[in-house]
Amino acid sequence: MSDLKIEGIRWALINENGWNFMIAATPKGLCYVGSQHAPYEQLEEWVKRYFPNRTLIQDEVGMQPYKAEISEYLQGKRQVFTLPYDYHGTSFQLAVWETLCNIPYGQTVSYSDIAHQIQKPAAVRAVGTAIGANPLLVTIPCHRVMGKNGALTGYRGGLEMKRQLLALEGLLHLTN
Template sequence: MESRTNAIIYWTLLAYKEWSFYIVASEKGLSYVGSQQKPFEEMSEWVTRRFPGNELVQDDEKMASYVQELIEYLQGKRQMFSIPFDYHGTPFQLTVWKALCEIPYGQTWSYSDIATYIQKPAAVRAVGTAIGANPILITVPCHRVIGKNGTLTGYRGGLEMKTRLLNLESGKLAQEL
């Protein structure tokens, strides 16, 4: 992993209607989207592990463009993100995360579909592990991955958050938002 010390890591709490989660960005882009209704410690511990030696600073102004695009998504007005990302992982994780971004808005793929898409059809479990390590929920849409039999499977943000995101994309939450 590259050295990323002596930098400022910015964070804010995105609170929109019933949605509430922490987001983090480096100077290069969005680095982390937290789980719904989780404490500050979930985010700060992640930053400490991934950006050791960096200063964590709340800066709502610096984070405004990220918040804006996420809110537009939560309002059902945005299907793709134009904000820059700054995520780091193994080459395999990066391949899987890139594949997640290929899942069209409002659709779901299975873990097997992702494994086949990246031309590693026998790597279904490894795909699941890589998806579980995705640091930027929503924007790298791991919520669009379901079990082969169509069941909802694990999600760092919790199955309630996953269900709400899938319902949002299918139009079932349009009246609510």
């Protein structure tokens, strides 16, 4: 018999002011923020892909610190997240995601800006791909990245979710 302990991935539902999405965490930190109104199966498939051999455990109480910060943001009461993260990716993806975390609340940048900040100015398409793989919507603010001409561009959570997040941050004029 194996002594290996299989860790679970705890998850909870955010249901706040019309927002409805799932979040998940490992013992190290938040690892997933889902798309608006996405089915449970989306979370289940993501866990199978990125955390194989882990089980999903619904834990509304244990996830409360994460829920609280995200809810405060959705209510317009928080601009910066302090919760721990547990995200995994290539070194390129990690560089992009860390750069996203430095985009101030209520501001936007372009994909090209991100490519320049990570010192890979020719990698604009790869930056877009890395942003699309961001597992932590909302908390790693990829919604703050726009097309070079200011156009609203792709978002894993869908363009409507991106519009709503930008509006929440006072940037609605950019989404018209």
